[in-house]
Amino acid sequence: MFREKIKVFDCTIRDGGLINNHDFDDRFVREVYKALSAAGVDYMEIGYKNSKKLFSQKDFGKWKFCDDDHIRKIIDGIESKTKISVMVDVDRVDIEDVLPRKESPVHMVRVASYVKDIDKAIFLVNHFADKGYETTVNIMAISRALDNELNEALHQLEEECKADVIYLVDSFGALYQESIEFLVKKFKSILKSKEVGIHAHNNQQLAFGNTIEAIIHDANFVDGTVYGLGRAAGNCPLELLIGFLKNPKFDIRPILDLISNEFIPLRNKIEWGYIIPYAITGILDEHPKAAMVLRNSAKKENYREFYESLVGEELD
């Protein structure tokens, strides 16, 4: 697949940070930035811009806050065309922490929002856009969105919001490609002035397949992470995306080196990927948090009991 407008967006450090409280050391983050730059990846999301009033710097690593000076240390001296992104959650950011674009090493701010919070997301995005940033709105938990509410939100985004890209986020790794097709077509039909993006989770080994499906239906921003790193089942493997896209600007080899040298050792320290309890939450369209608790317990391989506990919950 060659379409020049397709942008590959890496969120290894940002989404991977959800496993280790955003506590990657500088050397590791620099190695990721170096490899992404050499591979021709368009964007690297380095973490969250969270309020230090809400979260303690004692409890979390620096990539939960993404101070501009910390980012400068990572990128300093590395030749790169890769743009830097930070993510912002509705209700968790101090907007004054985000300086005007020309005073910051950050190029893009992505606002993560549920459908119900779309007004807050639009306020934030317009603020950051006015400060000079590229912006996106990432609509989380899209598999749970009611169609009428989603339609209204998309119309608001088209009419009131300065975001360049609107993402659909399959937070639970629950969607099959028929629903990806349905949603991307809906997004494209309403968001006539914007690009559409996809952020897929890999609970059912569908993150890559669903990303291809979104590309087929004209999504141009595609998220991936190196070796699929990310909370719980992880994300679309970046190396597969680069293998699929035929734009000659991409080079898979620096990513292969990065996996050999950094991610194979990392996998012995933290867990992510195709693990049955995460597959179960994906099949059931549930947040993975119950599975994450299970994986930290002595019952981590007791899949039947876990499955039955979820399907046996009280019905309303």
Add this chain to the structure above:
Amino acid sequence: MFREKIKVFDCTIRDGGLINNHDFDDRFVREVYKALSAAGVDYMEIGYKNSKKLFSQKDFGKWKFCDDDHIRKIIDGIESKTKISVMVDVDRVDIEDVLPRKESPVHMVRVASYVKDIDKAIFLVNHFADKGYETTVNIMAISRALDNELNEALHQLEEECKADVIYLVDSFGALYQESIEFLVKKFKSILKSKEVGIHAHNNQQLAFGNTIEAIIHDANFVDGTVYGLGRAAGNCPLELLIGFLKNPKFDIRPILDLISNEFIPLRNKIEWGYIIPYAITGILDEHPKAAMVLRNSAKKENYREFYESLVGEELD
């Protein structure tokens, strides 16, 4: 997805046997048969029917030969509607080893063939069909098939062959869903009197997604293996297929137990799954054998050198 005609076909022991010389012990194979039976899986392929003149019983386990008496020991006393299948390779079977259906515990014989060997495959299938078996032809390495040769083979299969089902086999895990759609539509358009099946390999984490794609375009025989077990990158995980299909006859829980009790321990003994050298051979549309050699060497994590060795081969 609910379509009553969809048949779930397990090939855990047959494809998994390619990792361990078909040497699963009876207890393990019985546990698999028990779980598949309780889960409502339609078929279980238990191994190959290979000629003992070509392969020594000293070098291989019993599931390379699948004697009827060995199969009877596995299924004896277990309540089941799951049918038993064996696979036959062109040029490797003694047809007299296959008794008439009514004298055998086997229900189905599947013949694996390259496009070039389709005449031999048709001869074998017609022979086994005449002996009373359900039959299939599994066209291997479909990602390398020339379109004119494939068209001719499909017409021959439609006109001369008694097989109930014709499979497309993505042996190298190389296909993206656009090609799956193309091929399944082609198969359906020519094979008007037969069902279409898909057997996908998981090099690029697309086995499940591509199987869904094939189902969308009316393939009704879908292969999977428990926890994706199979040579190299393995196959479509059966548990995901059962989670996807909505036919109430399926029950995922016996498969979850089987993974907990048998496959998590097995994974510490043999290797399969998403492993970068297999992803590379998939991306490059190559047989995984070079990657299998690499994984048994000291350079097993040296991905860049492996990639460069493949793309650097002499061109004609």
